[in-house]
Amino acid sequence: MQYLMLIYDVEADWAKMTAAEQAAMYKEYGQFTQQISESGNHRAGHQLKPIATATTVRVRDGKRLVTDGPFAETKEQLGGFYLVEAKDLDEAISIAARIPSSRHGSIEIRPIVARGETAEGKVA
Amino acid sequence: MDLEKLHREESGRILSTLIRLLGDFDLAEEMLQEAYATALQKWPVEGPPANPVAWLVSTAKHKAIDRLRRQRRFEQKQAEIARYSEFLAQPAAGFSPSLGNDPPDLPFPERHLPDDRLRLIFTCCHPALSEEAQVALTLRTVCGITTEELARAFLVPVATMAQRLVRAKRKIRDAEIPYREPSSEDLPPRLDAVLLVVYLIFNEGYLASSGDALVRRELCAEAIRLGRILCALLPQPSEAEALLALMLLHDSRCEARVSFEGQLVLLEEQDRSLWHVEQIREGTELTERALRRSVTGVYALQASISALHANAKTASETDWRQIAAIYGILLRVYSSPVIEVNRAVAVAMAGNLEQGLELLNELEQREELSEFHLLPAAKADLLRRLGRMDQAGEMYRRALSLATNDVEIRFLRRRLAEMEGEQK
Numbered sequence: 001m002q003y004l005m006l007i008y009d010v011e012a013d014w015a016k017m018t019a020a021e022q023a024a025m026y027k028e029y030g031q032f033t034q035q036i037s038e039s040g041n042h043r044a045g046h047q048l049k050p051i052a053t054a055t056t057v058r059v060r061d062g063k064r065l066v067t068d069g070p071f072a073e074t075k076e077q078l079g080g081f082y083l084v085e086a087k088d089l090d091e092a093i094s095i096a097a098r099i100p101s102s103r104h105g106s107i108e109i110r111p112i113v114a115r116g117e118t119a120e121g122k123v124a
Numbered sequence: 125m126d127l128e129k130l131h132r133e134e135s136g137r138i139l140s141t142l143i144r145l146l147g148d149f150d151l152a153e154e155m156l157q158e159a160y161a162t163a164l165q166k167w168p169v170e171g172p173p174a175n176p177v178a179w180l181v182s183t184a185k186h187k188a189i190d191r192l193r194r195q196r197r198f199e200q201k202q203a204e205i206a207r208y209s210e211f212l213a214q215p216a217a218g219f220s221p222s223l224g225n226d227p228p229d230l231p232f233p234e235r236h237l238p239d240d241r242l243r244l245i246f247t248c249c250h251p252a253l254s255e256e257a258q259v260a261l262t263l264r265t266v267c268g269i270t271t272e273e274l275a276r277a278f279l280v281p282v283a284t285m286a287q288r289l290v291r292a293k294r295k296i297r298d299a300e301i302p303y304r305e306p307s308s309e310d311l312p313p314r315l316d317a318v319l320l321v322v323y324l325i326f327n328e329g330y331l332a333s334s335g336d337a338l339v340r341r342e343l344c345a346e347a348i349r350l351g352r353i354l355c356a357l358l359p360q361p362s363e364a365e366a367l368l369a370l371m372l373l374h375d376s377r378c379e380a381r382v383s384f385e386g387q388l389v390l391l392e393e394q395d396r397s398l399w400h401v402e403q404i405r406e407g408t409e410l411t412e413r414a415l416r417r418s419v420t421g422v423y424a425l426q427a428s429i430s431a432l433h434a435n436a437k438t439a440s441e442t443d444w445r446q447i448a449a450i451y452g453i454l455l456r457v458y459s460s461p462v463i464e465v466n467r468a469v470a471v472a473m474a475g476n477l478e479q480g481l482e483l484l485n486e487l488e489q490r491e492e493l494s495e496f497h498l499l500p501a502a503k504a505d506l507l508r509r510l511g512r513m514d515q516a517g518e519m520y521r522r523a524l525s526l527a528t529n530d531v532e533i534r535f536l537r538r539r540l541a542e543m544e545g546e547q548k
Contacts, residue, residue: 001300088302089252090310111299 002043002112003092004083008076009105011050028100036084041095045082076105083112127163134177135268136353140240142184143303149265149293151188159184241266242357243304245350248292249318250301257292258321259328264289266353267346277328277343315358319367319423322350326371330378331529344375361413366423369410373430376403388535392439404434425454444474461493465502472506481506497526501536508543517543 017025029047036042051071058065082099086092089109096107113119135156142152159180173179248261260278263269269277275285295301306314329343351368358364380394389395411431414424429450436442451467464487472480484503493499504519520540527533 088300089250090302090306093252094310109299 001088001092002083002085002114003089004081004110004112005092005096005099006078006108006110007080007082007099007101007105008108009079009101010075011077011079013104014079015050025100032098032100033082035098036082036095041084041086041091043083043085045080047080048078051077079105127160127167130176130180131160132268134180136241136244136266137239138177138181138184139265139268140244141181142188143244143265144240145185146188147303149296151191152184153265155184155188155191156180158187162187239357241353245318245354246305246314247296247301247303249314249321250296251314251317252299252301253292253295255321255324257288257295258317259324260285260288261292262321262350263325263343263346266350269346273342277340315362315364318354319363322347322354323367323371323423325350326374330374341378344371344378347371348375361417363414363418363421363423365410366414366421366427369407369414370423370427370430372403372407372410373427373434376400376407376434382531386531386534387538388531390535391433396438399434404431407431408435420453420457422454422458425450425457429454442473444470448474461487461490461496462498465496465498469502469506472509477506477510481510495526497523497528497532499523500526501532504539508539513543 014022033042033045051069054069056067056070058067079101082095084092084095086095089111092109096102096109099107101107139152139156142156143149146152146155162183163176163180167173167176245262245266248265249258253261256278260274263274264271271286271289272282275282278285280288296303305311325343326347329340329345329347348368348371351364351371354364355361355368376399377391377394379400380396380398381389383389407427408431411424411427414421415428418424429447432443432447432450448467448470451463451470454463455467465484468480468483468487470480471483481503484499484506487493487499488503500519501523504516504523507513507516507519517540520536520543524533524536524540527536
């Protein structure tokens with residue numbers, strides 16, 4: 001089963017880190033990514049640019065609405081993700097707990113709907 | 125053969141094995157219900173089988189095979205076919221395929237039936253499920269309590285309870301929460317979660333925050349039963365024993381806690397001859413064992429306090445000094461307002477009423493305790509003992525304005541009336 005791991009963190013805290021601290025964090029992420037690649041769990045993963053670069057698109061009655069943001073008043077922002085292959089939720093949880101940001105932010109684990117399945121898990 | 129009793133006692137075990145074999149909570153439950161329905165028709169006519177549990181497992185299993193066969197023909201579900209083949213390859217777990225009556229001299233086949241309840245408990249108490257879902261699912265599947273009974277016990281509409289169970293089972297399936305015991309590395313935190321669920325079930329029954337007292341009593345019995353299952357199935361002795369001890373000791377006083385008129389009777393005033401001697405003996409023994417293993421377990425410490433109460437011949441013989449000391453240790457391991465209040469009371473009862481009152485006054489300054497009815501109730505009691513009836517009355521009134529439990533409200537009203545009577 002594939003799981004998407006959404007990494008939430010306080011963006012302002014990241015900005016406040018010194019260059020050396022950021023470098024240490026990148027190094028740690030690099031090692032983690034390598035570990036889960038070697039173990040065969042890694043499918044994809046990226047850091048995202050800051051929320052200030054986000055754009056939201058909606059189409060209503062055929063009209064395209066493009067807005068800056070979102071700037072929801074949440075404490076933590078989506079800052080990156082991994083897509084992993086894990087045998088069950090327990091394995092996914094133990095991988096998520098090794099993501100460096102889990103120590104100050106939070107990781108949301110979402111199972112991926114496989115091909116031929118519906119979101120309710122039924123075979124389509 | 126009391127089929128209802130059998131259902132209560134054995135359905136968790138049968139269901140856990142069926143879930144393992146079928147990999148599907150709903151299918152396993154459905155097949156077990158069908159097996160019970162068949163038993164209800166057949167047993168009165170043909171007589172009950174020699175081994176009813178074996179008969180039920182075997183019947184549910186065959187019904188599942190039939191079902192999967194039909195589904196295979198019509199739906200060609202890959203995953204289920206794989207499971208189906210695996211299922212057929214399983215040894216019949218000691219059961220003869222015939223649905224007939226086993227000769228009584230055969231070795232009891234249940235011995236060959238692997239006990240899968242532990243993995244069922246760990247799956248039902250998985251931290252990825254909400255606490256209320258964990259509680260409901262554990263009672264539904266491990267204890268075999270019906271959805272209707274659960275709804276009554278937790279004071280929610282049947283539809284709400286049914287929905288809660290459906291959601292939990294759906295998450296187990298869709299997020300692939302595994303059906304197995306946690307690895308030894310994960311065991312301690314996962315076991316803590318399981319023990320918490322069992323304790324929540326017990327407290328729901330013991331504190332009876334509202335609702336039908338009879339239904340609530342059953343929750344205590346189920347929690348104790350779960351505690352026993354855990355102690356029997358866990359590979360090593362653990363805090364589960366301490367929790368079982370704590371529950372047995374609390375429960376030993378259940379007959380004496382509430383009077384015939386439904387009035388709450390305080391420990392001090394309880395008729396100790398109503399206490400359940402055997403439960404006290406077992407609880408005390410388990411407590412001692414738990415304390416030998418670890419003197420910092422939260423359940424072991426609470427159990428040892430309960431054991432000191434349970435083993436005091438009269439209220440005045442209670443070893444309050446030791447109880448106050450244990451509350452002190454407990455606070456260092458696990459801080460909670462209830463424990464703080466209890467410690468203050470123990471200090472007071474150990475002979476220092478003024479000091480106990482002082483501790484309660486300090487607690488009163490804390491914002492998080494401003495709505496906690498037991499704090500003014502405890503203060504009122506100490507003031508009463510000190511003969512300061514005016515202030516005591518005031519505190520009883522304050523406690524009354526915060527209390528929600530009917531039995532407690534009746535108790536506080538009675539005390540207040542006594543107070544006012546003495547003043548006149």
